[in-house]
Amino acid sequence: MKRTLILLLTLTLAHTVTAAGYTKNVAIVVYDGVEILDFAGPAEVFAAAAGQGARGQERAFNVYLVSKTRKPIVSQGFIDVTPDYSIADSPKPDIIVLPGGGTDSVLDDPEWLAWVEASSKDADTVLTVCTGAFIAGKLGLLDGHDATTWYAAVPELTRQFPKARVQPGRRFVDNGKVITTAGVSAGIDGALHLVARTLGRYVADRTAEYMEYGWSPQSYTTAKYTQLNPRLDAHGRKLQQASISSREGDHEGALAVYRALVAADRADTEAWLHLGRTLHTLKRYDEAIAAHAEAAKGEAQRGPALYHLSRAYALTGKPDQAIDSAAKAIEAGFRTKHYYEHDEDLTTVRQDPRFQALLSRL
Numbered sequence: 026m027k028r029t030l031i032l033l034l035t036l037t038l039a040h041t042v043t044a045a046g047y048t049k050n051v052a053i054v055v056y057d058g059v060e061i062l063d064f065a066g067p068a069e070v071f072a073a074a075a076g077q078g079a080r081g082q083e084r085a086f087n088v089y090l091v092s093k094t095r096k097p098i099v100s101q102g103f104i105d106v107t108p109d110y111s112i113a114d115s116p117k118p119d120i121i122v123l124p125g126g127g128t129d130s131v132l133d134d135p136e137w138l139a140w141v142e143a144s145s146k147d148a149d150t151v152l153t154v155c156t157g158a159f160i161a162g163k164l165g166l167l168d169g170h171d172a173t174t175w176y177a178a179v180p181e182l183t184r185q186f187p188k189a190r191v192q193p194g195r196r197f198v199d200n201g202k203v204i205t206t207a208g209v210s211a212g213i214d215g216a217l218h219l220v221a222r223t224l225g226r227y228v229a230d231r232t233a234e235y236m237e238y239g240w241s242p243q244s245y246t247t248a249k250y251t252q253l254n255p256r257l258d259a260h261g262r263k264l265q266q267a268s269i270s271s272r273e274g275d276h277e278g279a280l281a282v283y284r285a286l287v288a289a290d291r292a293d294t295e296a297w298l299h300l301g302r303t304l305h306t307l308k309r310y311d312e313a314i315a316a317h318a319e320a321a322k323g324e325a326q327r328g329p330a331l332y333h334l335s336r337a338y339a340l341t342g343k344p345d346q347a348i349d350s351a352a353k354a355i356e357a358g359f360r361t362k363h364y365y366e367h368d369e370d371l372t373t374v375r376q377d378p379r380f381q382a383l384l385s386r387l
Contacts, residue, residue, distance in 0.1 A: 048084055048085065048086065049085065049223070050089070050116050050117065050118045050120070051071045051088045051089070051118065051120045052122065053067065053089065053090050054091055054123050054131070055091070055106055055108055056098055056126075056127065056128075056130035056131055056137075057099050058099070058101070058102075058130060059098065059100050059124050059126040060101065060155060062209045063124030063126060063154040064090075064122065064124040064212075066154070066209075066212045066213040066216065067124075067152060067154065067216035068090075071086045071216060073235050074220045074224065077228045078228040080325045082358040085228070089109040091109070091110050091112065091118075092110075095107070095111045112137065115140075117144070118144055119149045119150070120148060120151075121151050121152070122153075122212075122216075123141070123151065123153045123157035125154055125155025125157045125175060125208065128157060128160055132160060138163070141160060145161075145164060149202075151203045152204045152206070152216065153174075153206065154209075154211065154212030154215065155207070155208040155211075158172055158182055162186040162189060166202070166203050167186055167188070168188040169190075171192050172192065172198055172203075173194075173197065173205050174191070175207055175209070176193060176194075176208065177208075178208075179191055196211050196215075197214055197218060199218065199222070213238060214240050214241075217229050217232060217240055218242070220232055225261045226242065226261060227268070263285075264295065264296065267282035267283055268299070276307055279303050280300065280304070283297075283299050283303065287300060292322075292323075294320045297316050297330075298330050298333075300316045301314075301317035301320055302333060304316055305333060305336065305337060310340050311341065314337045314338065317330045317334045318334065321334065328359030331354035334354075335347045335351040335354060335371065339374050340370055344377060351374075355383060355386060360387055362387035365380075365383070
């Protein structure tokens with residue numbers, strides 16, 4: 026029996042077309058016969074990373090589905106998927122995802138292929154999954170480069186595109202402009218790699234953690250990646266290591282790293298935020314309040330910092346400050362109602378009419 030997959034990306038994404046500025050538009054190409062995980066895997070990665078890598082209220086990615094028309098397409102013969110845009114009205118993408126499956130739908134349609142070609146020229150990155158590599162190959166994007174694809178399609182990709190250096194057994198291959206990945210789940214690895222390249226390992230690892238996905242990341246300590254994005258630097262690696270230490274129970278070790286970072290740069294609001302969260306875990310609430318007050322000075326950290334302030338104030342018997350901080354957190358864009366309704370730290374203020382009024386706004 027045919028089932029309908031309703032992709033409610035709007036529940037997790039700010040569906041605003043903002044190619045300019047911080048937010049990057051991610052166009053996921055879909056067509057009849059597209060492999061489910063080929064497009065859904067990267068879509069999940071970029072959707073999750075949109076929030077993990079947000080800067081204030083600006084999400085890192087705006088993810089949407091593009092097809093030849095806006096009519097529903099059928100994935101793998103049993104799932105109806107309704108695209109967000111057609112090639113006639115799609116926003117200009119910064120990242121294009123070309124999944125595999127029945128790629129002939131694109132390859133044999135000159136108008137469809139022309140859109141992909143024109144969009145690829147202006148995009149920062151093209152990510153292919155499985156046999157989506159054949160679309161990139163037909164456009165000449167693989168010529169002179171290493172590439173990979175689904176293991177059973179390696180011989181045919183090699184035959185059709187002799188100018189490409191097809192690499193069997195590779196999970197993904199990054200050539201800068203084009204990232205090709207092997208079949209199905211490998212698209213998740215390629216997307217996480219691109220998130221790491223764009224926003225840093227910390228954001229990519231938090232995204233993988235949210236997805237409960239075990240991945241084997243590449244090294245991001247080389248000069249090549251630091252030059253591509255300054256966020257991939259020693260600072261990011263220190264935050265990453267401190268986070269690992271904290272998750273392994275070495276909170277004091279994590280605190281030492283965070284304190285060293287804020288001592289070196291009082292304006293490092295990201296380090297202040299993590300310092301406050303670790304202190305909160307250790308139930309050192311007064312110190313956590315001071316740290317989160319510093320973190321709230323940064324636009325990117327303001328929302329979560331104010332939310333954590335609210336929790337700490339509630340636990341230290343300061344309901345007025347707790348409710349005020351919660352209101353400011355909501356104004357700053359931290360609006361996940363579930364947290365406010367179920368966080369045990371907010372139990373003492375949850376029934377306060379003022380807090381209930383805040384919940385009604387979410």
